Amino acid sequence: MIEVRRARIDLEAVVDSVRRDDAGAIVLFVGTVRSDERVKALDYEVYRPMAIKSLTALAERAKDKFGLTDLSIVHRLGRVPVGGDSVAIACAAVHRAEAFAACAWVMDEVKRIVPIWKTEIADHPSRVRRRR
Amino acid sequence: MRIQVRLFATYREIVGSRGFTWSSRDGLSLRELVDGVVAKYPRLADHRDTMLLAVNHDLAASDRILRDGDEVALLPPVSGGAR
Secondary structure (H helix, E strand, C coil): CEEEECCCCCHHHHHHHHCCCCCCEEEEEEEECCCCCCEEEEEEEECHHHHHHHHHHHHHHHHHHHCCCEEEEEEECEEEECCCEEEEEEEEECCHHHHHHHHHHHHHHHHHHCCEEEEEEECCHHHCEEEC | CEEEEEECHHHHHHHCCCEEEEECCCCCEHHHHHHHHHHHCHHHHHHHHHCEEEECCEECCCCCECCCCCEEEEECCCCCCCC
């Protein structure tokens, strides 16, 4: 499952999407919008066709690199309030070590190469700023 | 030929638009296109060193020769996901 969506992420569906009888481990990473000095939300802007293409290629690279049985990445688009889920990555593998390692690597790569930008939405319009 | 130019995040705010059509002679390189866009919107010049370039949804080198109908995206450094 590779998705960029406006609606909230169904974490159970993300986990179920990688569930297979030959996998002994599923690691789920959830990135959430944390509270920060007067920030009430983050706005995610996505170059969708390129993001889907790079997420799909990234998933294939991760499967090869870590020997995963399956992998799903779902990222939010638009406004996500503090406490909301912005990204979910589920990695399934025969053993847990590969699944943990893959999840960390994939999240770093998402931040590094996928064309997604976020802007902090503050409780006052003059405080809007981009977050890296 | 006509090139579709897409802009995101900071660049969209500087230009005040999500994109535009750029008309030019055949054989234009990606570097020449960006030179032209930066000349038209000088506030983009400060971002030139960190600007990533994509053609038809793939990252591209600046010596890439563009074709009629190509979609070029000017991409600020990305920041998706969790910190």
